[in-house]
Amino acid sequence: MQRALTAGGVAATLAVVPASAQEDDSGALLGWPASPASRAPASSGSDKKSDSKAKSPPSWLDALKVTGFVEAGSTFNFDNPFNKLNWGHLFTDRANQPQFNAGVLTMQRLPDPKARKDFDFGFKIQTMVGSDARYTHFMGELDYAMRDRTQLDILQAFATAHLPWITDNGFDVKIGQFVTLEGAELVDSVFYSHSYIFNFGIPLKQTGVMISSDLASWLFVHASVMSGDSASLGWPGDNNSAASFQAGLRIKAFDDRLTILGTTHIGPEDPMQLDPLGVGWPNIPYECACDPNRTLSYSNDVTLTWKVTDRLTLSTDINYVRDDGWNALSVTGLSEGVLRRLGDIYGFDATLIPRRPRGVNGYGVAQYVSYKIDDVLQLNGRVEFWRDHSNFFVGAYPGYFDYTNIEHGFYTPSAIFQPEGRGTSYLGITAGLTITPEIPKGLPITSCRCGRSCVTTRR
Secondary structure (H helix, E strand, O other), rough: EEEEEEEEEEEEEEEOOOOOOOOOOHHHOOOOOOOOOHHHHOOHHHHHHHHHHHHOOHHHHHOOOEEEEEEEEEEEEEEOOOEEEEOOOOOOOOEEEEEEEEEEEEEOOOOOOOOOOOEEEEEEEEEEEEEHHHHOOOOOOOOOOOOOOOOOEEEEEEEEEEEEEOOOOOEEEEEEEOOOOOOOOOOOOOOOOHHHHHHOOOOEEEEEEEEEEEEOOOOEEEEEEEEOOOOHHHHHOOOOOOEEEEEEEEEEEEOOEEEEEEEEOOOEEEOOOOOOOOOOOOOHHHHHOOOOOOOOEEEEEEEEEEEOOOOOOEEEEEEEHHHHHHHEEOOOOOHHHHHHHHHHHOOOOOOHHOOOOOEEEEOOOOOOOOEOOOOOEEEEEEEEEEEEEEOOOOOOOOOOOOHHHHOOOOOOOOOOEEEOOEEEEEEEEOOOOOOOOOOOOOEEEEEEEEEEEEEEEEE
């Protein structure tokens, strides 16, 4: 089956800080082209000297920044699906309808990355309203607050400290709720649409403790203990009673032109939601043929980024995800359908026969290319293959709370999945143009980004 989509989006970055203040680091992390303001010529040496004499030493609050961005767009599906859904999309799931994807407000004061020998501390609070929030909720936090496609979410809320101990550069401790470091894309990227890897192959957010350190100029390592993928704490924030772990490293080589980021996430992620009285949804342990608190899920991702020239950048994202539960088979070796038929004929309950999980797998690779024409225009391309080996990971969620209900383990008959027991391969080709026009001075808007892409998907 082939589907052609045309997607377009508009994003604007806002800043409520003086023009001379440091730029919000999220722009670089999310793959945005640099804003024209950040490309302005630097002050001369004499100006810097005179400024340093006039200014007093900066205080802790001088590094406080309040920024934000808004994003909206539309995805046109020439197949005109009857249910108005783009299959295989989460954040751009509505066909031929405009969407207000996100309005994000960030307040942060992060430790100075250059002061490696000093103790420093900070925080970050990032909130969002928009249709994207349906898929980014921390469980138990605002996930049922708005009965609408537009919802509220806390993207990040953490405290962080730099401790100048143990290693030459010290190490950082982050406590709270934060986004994952796994994958090539984050909540916003150079494309309006997201890859299958981002949608279905990696965790998005976590609640816990992360320790990270630059062990050398070319080596960065991190490790986390968390409650789970997009899970908060306690009931109803954690859909099981087990912790998860994430660790990774980043290697830079060839004068920082080559970057290799490898991350692994492991832990029980299958839901077994229980309320304070111990009343839960016992269908999940039966359906996955497993103990949700002991059955492991794995997400492994390697991203290679090569800055070929100052204008051309290539990135490769390789992904493998697995859950040891689900895809159940009777210990007799007979399928569920055959057992039910035999039970009807001979009058026994086939559900009493023990079952074992065979596990479910998904894997794929995405290749990115970005070419900077000038300070305003940038060409972007993405080619991706992703295989849902058991039709477990890729789905569609028509209702406002379908995805949230699935995460909690609640019965969700309106969610749509492909037939079980077989796999589906997905091929996506995306080409886009990013326009970042220069913004007049004096406005609180630091950048405006317009994007348009054409996506062809075959499955």
